[in-house]
Amino acid sequence: MGYMCAHCKKEIKVPEKNSTRCPYCGYRVLAKKRSSLAKEVSTK
Ligand SMILES: [Zn+2]
Numbered sequence: 741m742g743y744m745c746a747h748c749k750k751e752i753k754v755p756e757k758n759s760t761r762c763p764y765c766g767y768r769v770l771a772k773k774r775s776s777l778a779k780e781v782s783t784k
Pocket residue numbers: 745746747748749750762763764765766767
């Protein structure tokens with residue numbers, strides 16, 4: 741499972757255990773990739 745930056749939407753594979761922040765923009769809110777957004781894309 742990966743994470744996605746809530747700010748720049750970039751994919752973050754494995755954030756550091758004690759510092760979950762975006763390596764690209766430094767934003768500290770990350771969203772798990774498996775979110776409600778995935779349900780919207782569901783084809784079933
Ligand atoms: Zn970011």
